[in-house]
Amino acid sequence: xxxxxxxxxxHGLDVNFSDVYGGALNAHYYHYTGxxxxxxxxxxxxxxxxxxxYEEWDFYVQYAAQDGDQTAAIEYDGELLNxxxxxxxxxxxxxxxxxxxxxxxxxxxxxxxxxxxxxxxxDAHSFLGFAxxxxxxxxxxxxxxxxRQLDEKNSFHLAYHMFQLDDSSSDAAILNLNGWTxxxxxxxxxxxxxxxxxxxxxIWGHKLSDDVDLALGYAMFDAGDYFTTNKTAGTVSxxxxxxxxxxxxxx
Numbered sequence: 001x002x003x004x005x006x007x008x009x010x011h012g013l014d015v016n017f018s019d020v021y022g023g024a025l026n027a028h029y030y031h032y033t034g035x036x037x038x039x040x041x042x043x044x045x046x047x048x049x050x051x052x053x054y055e056e057w058d059f060y061v062q063y064a065a066q067d068g069d070q071t072a073a074i075e076y077d078g079e080l081l082n083x084x085x086x087x088x089x090x091x092x093x094x095x096x097x098x099x100x101x102x103x104x105x106x107x108x109x110x111x112x113x114x115x116x117x118x119x120x121x122x123d124a125h126s127f128l129g130f131a132x133x134x135x136x137x138x139x140x141x142x143x144x145x146x147x148r149q150l151d152e153k154n155s156f157h158l159a160y161h162m163f164q165l166d167d168s169s170s171d172a173a174i175l176n177l178n179g180w181t182x183x184x185x186x187x188x189x190x191x192x193x194x195x196x197x198x199x200x201x202x203i204w205g206h207k208l209s210d211d212v213d214l215a216l217g218y219a220m221f222d223a224g225d226y227f228t229t230n231k232t233a234g235t236v237s238x239x240x241x242x243x244x245x246x247x248x249x250x251x
Contacts, residue, residue: 011030012031028046031043044066049062049063059085080116097145129201141161200219211251
């Protein structure tokens with residue numbers, strides 16, 4: 001496709017293995033040219049993910065790395081790590097714990113850009129909580145989940161996120177909150193508190209019929225000490241709440 005006057009191209013390869021040590025393995029490689037609608041930008045993303053169920057447990061491991069040319073003198077260098085475990089408490093309840101890291105400071109140094117570059121494949125919603133406070137850069141997320149099947153038609157999902165900077169000595173995590181300018185680039189560097197805050201996500205699902213599903217959600221983000229320490233005068237920490245109603249209809 002064409003973005004402005006710059007041709008962009010994304011192609012890659014996915015390979016799936018259905019029985020590897022009792023689980024499923026996927027390996028992938030993607031090559032992107034014209035990243036950020038800029039000529040000469042290339043990005044290679046490669047990695048794997050592995051999942052396995054064992055009795056009441058399920059496990060998931062994902063790793064990916066990125067490299068490429070931002071300019072002739074600056075290279076991309078990002079990493080993604082995702083570890084998750086779930087346990088079926090009974091036929092109606094499941095709990096889980098996960099760790100996700102998008103490494104890098106997302107700012108070009110003399111030789112490299114250490115930020116993870118999102119490829120904009122599909123909907124980027126709720127990668128790091130349903131409030132969509134953070135982009136996928138210089139951030140760690142530890143999440144506890146609880147899922148309960150109330151009855152045939154109703155279900156409940158709870159997620160509690162604990163966010164912190166991946167590297168507290170480099171740039172701040174990238175905020176998706178439009179209009180908040182309380183943290184300046186200068187203030188984001190140095191040995192600062194890396195507590196970005198917590199988020200609670202609550203979702204009620206209802207199966208109205210075989211063709212219609214409803215979901216009512218609420219997310220509450222409580223900004224951490226990092227923002228209190230680094231906010232500029234006259235601003236407040238970026239707390240956020242978000243509610244939504246989704247309807248999925250099959251035709």
